[in-house]
Amino acid sequence: MKLGLRSGVAAAILSFSSIAAGGITSAAHAEGPKVVATLKPIHSLVASVMQGVGEPTLIVEGASSPHGFSLKPSQMAAVQDADMVFWVGPMMETFLVKPLENVDPSHAVELAELPGMRLMNYDEDHDHDHEHEHDHDHADGDGHDHDADHDHEHEHEEDHADHDADHDHEMAEGEEHHHHHSGVDGHLWLDPENAIAIADGVADALSTVDPDNAVLYKANAAKLRADLSAQSEQIAATLAPVAGRGFIVFHDAYQYFESRYGLDAAGSVTVNPEVSPSAAHIAEMQDRIRDSGAVCVFSEPQFPAKMVDVVTEGMSLNRAVLDPLGATLEPGPALYGDLIGALADSFARCLGSGS
Structure with a gap:
């Protein structure tokens, strides 16, 4: 894809x-x-x-x-x-x-x-x-x-x-x-x-x-x-083929989008983007990644990618970026449609890689 x-x-x-x-x-x-x-x-x-x-x-x-x-x-x-x-x-x-x-x-x-x-x-x-x-x-x-x-x-x-x-x-x-x-x-x-x-x-x-x-x-x-x-x-038509494939998000911000389009994250890198994940959370997420068969991990443009690197160290996962706030987009009437479209593209591309 x-x-x-x-x-x-x-x-x-x-x-x-x-x-x-x-x-x-x-x-x-x-x-x-x-x-x-x-x-x-x-x-x-x-x-x-x-x-x-x-x-x-x-x-x-x-x-x-x-x-x-x-x-x-x-x-x-x-x-x-x-x-x-x-x-x-x-x-x-x-x-x-x-x-x-x-x-x-x-x-x-x-x-x-x-x-x-x-x-x-x-x-x-x-x-x-x-x-x-x-x-x-x-x-x-x-x-x-x-x-x-x-x-x-x-x-x-x-x-x-x-x-x-x-x-x-x-x-x-x-x-x-x-x-x-x-x-x-x-x-x-x-x-x-x-x-x-x-x-x-x-x-x-x-x-x-x-x-x-x-x-x-x-x-x-x-x-x-x-x-x-x-x-x-x-x-909905674009994401239907990748529904059910495991992935990890940066923080728990996407359940509205996931629920609407039949996606379900295996977990998040951090529960709060302002606080580095604890050692216990990192270990828990690594277990979830292995158990879920996750194929993709998502970072966000507002936060350092090193958090993702720590959680996924030694793992072979597709990487992509999700931008829930439109941080990289120009404000205005077009932003919302571009934001939602970009989320869908990122999910489809990352989850569909190698399929």
Whole structure:
């Protein structure tokens, strides 16, 4: 199987930048609302919905990771001054929890709470069948039922008390700390069906602060929905031949993508990308690699590859890169489609090598 980063799935999908050319622009006002989006994939979805009106401000720029991120004074001011802030939630952007306490709750949209969102929890065994189901009926002003349209449930973890536990780790001098994820997995954008729910939620939220452009927001969301659905079908067809083949990811960030397309990681190099894996975890992962017959190990561009080298020392595995945040991609409407397409290409190429 031969798939390049810009070929295969990435080349087959519709260009998200075409929304700008094909979208409705006549209703747009000269100056749109002030909108902030935290992460590059979220910013991309928001930017797609806002085309013809304005551009959102991105908080976590470049190759930065939300893990351990701190707001600059200018970014703090942008959040405080925004008409609308879009963030995943406290399980992902811990740095926004306190700043948002001073923002009108109606002007901050926690994407994990949107109708139609499928949420998944972490657990130590990487078991994906432990979701809390929570149904929401959601219709917009013209009677459009988002849940019926997407035919997916909002599976929601009721207790958010431990969201910050993923980040509040302390290491005493001379003491090895073994960190575990718990609660809701915040990498929810890696399921394109969740991205569809986000697009609709963004359009609804923007329509409340900018009703004059509501028709445009919803038209852009509908176009994005169609593009995402078409891309997801292409990805499913591409990944079907490699489903069931073992692999190791850098950290446990991909279960939304895996679950959607029938993939299942044997484990992760590290449970927390900010902390080097312990000797016990390295030994455990080496055993899992051998037992699972894994053929591929994935690194990430934001973190040093030496962690992967340590875990896979002496093993012959295919190597590839997964970029869940779009660290190497230019921000904008096209980023989300490119990100998901690149993930699919990396999985297909690495798992299919030698087949």
